[in-house]
Amino acid sequence: MRISTAQMFTQNSNSILNKQSAVNLATQKISSGKRVETSGEDPVAALGIDNLNGKNALIDQFVKNIDYATNHLAIAESKLGSAETLVASMKDQILRSMNGSLQSGDRQVIADELRESLQELVSIANSRDESGNYIFAGFKTDQQPFAFDNSGNMIYSGDSGERTSGVATGVAIETNIPGDQIFMNAPNPLGDFGANYLAGQTENFQVKSAEITNSTPRTVVAPESYTFAFTDNGTGGVQLEVFDSGSNSIYTDTNFDPTAAVEVNGMAINISGTPGAGDSFTLEPLTAVSIFDTLNQAISVIEDGQLANTPQGNSELAQILDYLRGGTDQIGIIRGKAGNSLNSLESFKSAHVEEKIVNSTALSMLEDLDYATAITEYEKQRLALNAVSQVFGRVNSTSLFDYI
Known part of the structure; x- marks a missing residue:
């Protein structure tokens, strides 16, 4: 069969190119450490790899959401603990003011201490997170939630919005606690x-x-x-x-x-x-009690010289203590709720970490390269390329004059 010079050149060129591609592919696999680069190499493995990568990406997003929720709930839980301790101290001061042996100056000292503690409580209620957002303002995180009006009544400028964060498939956990639930709407312990x-x-x-x-x-x-x-x-x-x-x-x-x-x-x-x-x-x-207005009322009664150590004043202070008990219980309940959420977040994160380890192990089995086999393949393809190149060089230089 007669073979033309052009046909011979084309066949040898294609052979060299194919071997170069094989060498490049082997080199790329060694460099990336991946056995499967495209779905055409192993369709079944490629499908499994895509599924596992998708699951791990979702887990990574859940972990980010959990970290965000944990940071915000941890701040809120800490602030609520401070508020709980502060209100308990203020209750003790109110009880001390009911001592019949106190003089007006002593009661004024207690009232002044209560007023300072009340300002500290307002400061806690107006706490911000690391981004400068108010943590007890509901959705209105850029607006200070608590402030007294000109009449001395507490005004809540936030809302009752509760943000949630997805922490697992079909599971969302609240990442904030609206301030009105904590400080403004404590159930009245007396009833209605x-x-x-x-x-x-x-x-x-x-x-x-x-x-x-x-x-x-x-x-x-x-x-x-x-x-x-x-x-x-x-x-x-x-x-x-x-x-x-x-x-x-x-x-x-x-x-x-x-x-x-x-x-x-x-x-x-x-x-x-x-x-x-x-x-x-x-x-x-x-039906609901504001802890701020209750404390303001306590200060007014203690400072009122006509009510001090009278049956009316004692009855009012006793009721105020009941209201504060309800307010403290409310803070404790919500703090406990935040603590439970933190425990749940920790459990979800641990489960996600374990799931990702399992997924990564399966992913490694599907896509990780066997370096010994890959290097052997690389050497084989490199030798083949060298051989083809040498043959092509010799054939390309052959001339009829060599045989005359």
Whole structure:
């Protein structure tokens, strides 16, 4: 068969190029350390590699989310711990102020200490994270959440937004705690009403609970105030008469028993102590308590010289302590919730780390290169390339004149 010079040149050139490609591929595999570079080399392995890489990428994102959530919840949990300790200290100061032997100057010192502690509590509530965002402001992280208005009432400028972060497939954990849940909306430990003790009180008593009993869910059907007035019943005891907000008498107990609950208009009221003739108090609907306003009220009572060491002042301070107990419990509950979330985040992160180790082991089996085999293949292809190149060089230089 006759072979043309052009055909011979083309065949040898293609052979050299093929061997060069084989050498380059072997070199690339040794350099990358990967057995499978393209899906065409091993379609089944390539599919498994893509799936495992996708799972590891998702795990990496979950771990980033967990780290973000952990940082923010750890800051919040720490701040709540400081707030809890501070409020407990303020409760002790209020109890100390109820000592009847204190002079007005001593009570003023306590009031001043409480005012400083209150400012510290506001500072905690306005804490920021490492990025300068307010951690207790809900979604409004760029706006200071807590501030007193001109009347001394606390205003919450944040919202109730709760940000979440995906930490596992189908699992999202809250990464922030809105400040109104913590400091503004503590459940009223008395129930559904708050008591206002009136001037002229002669005996020490306190409303321990005032709850709606005839509705589900518990809501005030007629949100109004009630007045409880005690008078002499003429037999050595006291008579209780209850008036609604329109001053209409709706209940009378001619021989009031302080050990029994007063049940009137769908409410149950329990009183600790024995009111005297002429004593009175009012009930106002109150289901949630602001810890800031409660502390402000405590300072006002302690500084009021006319209320100090009086039955009315003692009753008000006793109720304030109940409110603070509710506020402290609320902080503790939310702090515990943050702590539980931190534990969950740690568990999820550990699970992700273990899963990634398993995935990486399987990935290594599919794509990692056997260097001994790869180097052998490289040497084989390099020798083949050299041989082809030498043959091509000799054939290319062959001439008829060599045989004449």
